[in-house]
Amino acid sequence: MKNNKNLILPLGFKANGLSCGLKRSGKPDLALIYSSPAALASAKFTTSSIIAAPLIVCKKHLKSAKKFQAVLINSGNANCFTGKAGVKDAQASADYLARELKIAKHSVLVNSTGIIGKRLDLAKIKQAIPQLVAGLSSAGIHRAETAIMTTDTFAKEVSRSLKVDGKLVRICAIAKGAGMIAPNMATMLCFIMTDAAVTQPALNKALSAAVDKSFNCISVDGCMSTNDTVLVLANAAAGNKVISAGESLENFSKALEAVCLDLAKMVVADAEGATKFIQIDVCQAKNTQEAKSIALGIANSMLFKTAVFGENPNFGRVAAAVGASGFNIKEEQLKIKLGSLKDKQVKLTVSLSRGKSKCTVYTSDLTPEYIKINAEYN
Amino acid sequence: MKNNKNLILPLGFKANGLSCGLKRSGKPDLALIYSSPAALASAKFTTSSIIAAPLIVCKKHLKSAKKFQAVLINSGNANCFTGKAGVKDAQASADYLARELKIAKHSVLVNSTGIIGKRLDLAKIKQAIPQLVAGLSSAGIHRAETAIMTTDTFAKEVSRSLKVDGKLVRICAIAKGAGMIAPNMATMLCFIMTDAAVTQPALNKALSAAVDKSFNCISVDGCMSTNDTVLVLANAAAGNKVISAGESLENFSKALEAVCLDLAKMVVADAEGATKFIQIDVCQAKNTQEAKSIALGIANSMLFKTAVFGENPNFGRVAAAVGASGFNIKEEQLKIKLGSLKDKQVKLTVSLSRGKSKCTVYTSDLTPEYIKINAEYN
Missing domain, CATH: 3.60.70.12 (L-amino peptidase D-ALA esterase/amidase)
Known part of the structure; x- marks a missing residue:
């Protein structure tokens, strides 16, 4: 770079x-x-x-x-x-x-x-x-x-x-x-x-x-x-x-x-303090907007980002973010595939069994370093 | 307690x-x-x-x-x-x-x-x-x-x-x-x-x-x-x-x-890792829902929570959260009063000059300890 x-x-x-x-x-x-x-x-x-x-x-x-x-x-x-x-x-x-x-x-x-x-x-x-x-x-x-x-x-x-x-x-x-x-x-x-x-x-x-x-x-x-x-x-x-x-x-x-x-x-x-680059693919959505909203909902979930930092393959945190997204996604519609968390590049795939639309969103993990950088800045 | x-x-x-x-x-x-x-x-x-x-x-x-x-x-x-x-x-x-x-x-x-x-x-x-x-x-x-x-x-x-x-x-x-x-x-x-x-x-x-x-x-x-x-x-x-x-x-x-x-x-x-108890009063809103949404918007802003942890009196982070709230709040309508950040109890007052409604929301700061607790849990 x-x-x-x-x-x-x-x-x-x-x-x-x-x-x-x-x-x-x-x-x-x-x-x-x-x-x-x-x-x-x-x-x-x-x-x-x-x-x-x-x-x-x-x-x-x-x-x-x-x-x-x-x-x-x-x-x-x-x-x-x-x-x-x-x-x-x-x-x-x-x-x-x-x-x-x-x-x-x-x-x-x-x-x-x-x-x-x-x-x-x-x-x-x-x-x-x-x-x-x-x-x-x-x-x-x-x-x-x-x-x-x-x-x-x-x-x-x-x-x-x-x-x-x-x-x-x-x-x-x-x-x-x-x-x-x-x-x-x-x-x-x-x-x-x-x-x-x-x-x-x-x-x-x-x-x-x-x-x-x-x-x-x-x-x-x-x-x-x-x-x-x-x-x-x-x-x-x-x-x-x-x-x-x-x-x-x-x-x-x-x-x-x-x-x-x-x-x-x-x-x-280059996100502050980030140690992981996360790709979130939401597929089988009713429409692109649904796929994007859900993908961004996961990307903005502090608990998901923290789990990735901890290399903690906790799909429950993904399910919770999807459930809270405001779309009426039911447990039985949801398939979550979380790739290895050991690498710097992490891939999450969420399938919704609702349609044919998809969206990819990119985010980073949430780390103590991020907080340090921002808390100390003045 | x-x-x-x-x-x-x-x-x-x-x-x-x-x-x-x-x-x-x-x-x-x-x-x-x-x-x-x-x-x-x-x-x-x-x-x-x-x-x-x-x-x-x-x-x-x-x-x-x-x-x-x-x-x-x-x-x-x-x-x-x-x-x-x-x-x-x-x-x-x-x-x-x-x-x-x-x-x-x-x-x-x-x-x-x-x-x-x-x-x-x-x-x-x-x-x-x-x-x-x-x-x-x-x-x-x-x-x-x-x-x-x-x-x-x-x-x-x-x-x-x-x-x-x-x-x-x-x-x-x-x-x-x-x-x-x-x-x-x-x-x-x-x-x-x-x-x-x-x-x-x-x-x-x-x-x-x-x-x-x-x-x-x-x-x-x-x-x-x-x-x-x-x-x-x-x-x-x-x-x-x-x-x-x-x-x-x-x-x-x-x-x-x-x-x-x-x-x-x-x-x-008792929020995980929290060092501060933050009270956010949003007043002079058009209605209670507006006051509550804006207060929760600030409460959920990672950058505001991190600033409070760092005892960094950064009202710009509050202004950014208000601006992003989806209500059409203009800079000239906004008054921000942030109390001392040195204490455990922190009070933020946001006045909107738009009406008479208000809402109080409570939140905590975001700390490295929070990330540590969640990243390491399994």
């Missing part, structure tokens, strides 16, 4: 990351993704009713503009629960970056992750922006992915390419996890870049489908952050025939889903 | 508890509560769709009979996820006890708590029943409350009396917690005895209200057991004017609620 020198950055994208002093540790905390030409964007945000200030700015810009050129991300401070002042700060940082890059104000998107409830140190960000812009390069993507990390123990990047009507199209994405469990530093963020030419409706559709089968199928602790964001920029630099429907959209969607799923699995693998 | 020699057992009730060998530790694991005269009963069971075998038998008896004389409870085995054989075992133990006590078969109720998925050792229970019956006494209630314990570190009992039209009426209850988090040994059980004369509808109403404001307002880990039961027996031995409505029902309900709330708090205080 080390930096991949062969990461394929889509055409027209550059990035950079550096330390501007938001993190007390002095580690990198400010990242920039830049696209020329300007790109279409599509995004999925947290469904929490309390959202961070940068998301308010992002949503405004996504409404008022059609194309975007820059994403500014800081770690070390979530700029959440900071009131109107927080929104002003987020807007000011976006405006400042737009001036520096000489691009339209609305073409800048912003994001933050870190401590909730503290004002952003805007001066530090402003001061660092000229250097951040000056250092933009293809290789800078590795610096960017490091600068968005909080409690992550490794940087998360994926790239993939596909052919669309004979033209090579590239998708590259970076993400940070994994500490929804550590909301001080919380948030799952993912930024996807592609040089595909794709219509806005097709991009929206592909992202929705990809997120639904990847980031919406993982759970570390069942806690939703105020900053969760998955954002894709598509700048058409590949020069392919515009993807809008049919086979080309299908292929693009599949590639996007694969990128998201790879990153989602990395987020689970 | 030691055994109270002055525990007031309602008239007509006797109890006993002993070790029949279900627990490998050799600790007491079989309890009996007996009432003469026969008593009305009302019960609340787990809403899980997968319920333990004794609950199936209980529900059948509660439907087919009007009065009850005995409750047989074993710990060390939940008799759950044991199929039709498990139901047969539960029924057989009830029938055997009925013969021994020379009472109607349907007047026996049964309950179990302990390991899920293993057959009950019926022979051990049958063998112990004569001795269990022979030892019935008022003082035996202390032995009974010990015999229903699993991971509980102290026995839980409460008694209270009130005047109904000049007559003294007694309520006494015993309970076991606290390891919903340890589903191997899971289950919250509570058995309430009263000598009040009360109509069946009034008893049902009083129990529903009491459970709603007590056991339904606590959460250790958000996991629901397959065996959860709160059962009240009312044998009318006090000779009071029958309680059916008005002031006498109000007073009886209040006393029942106070008994349940005391026990519920004991269950939280």
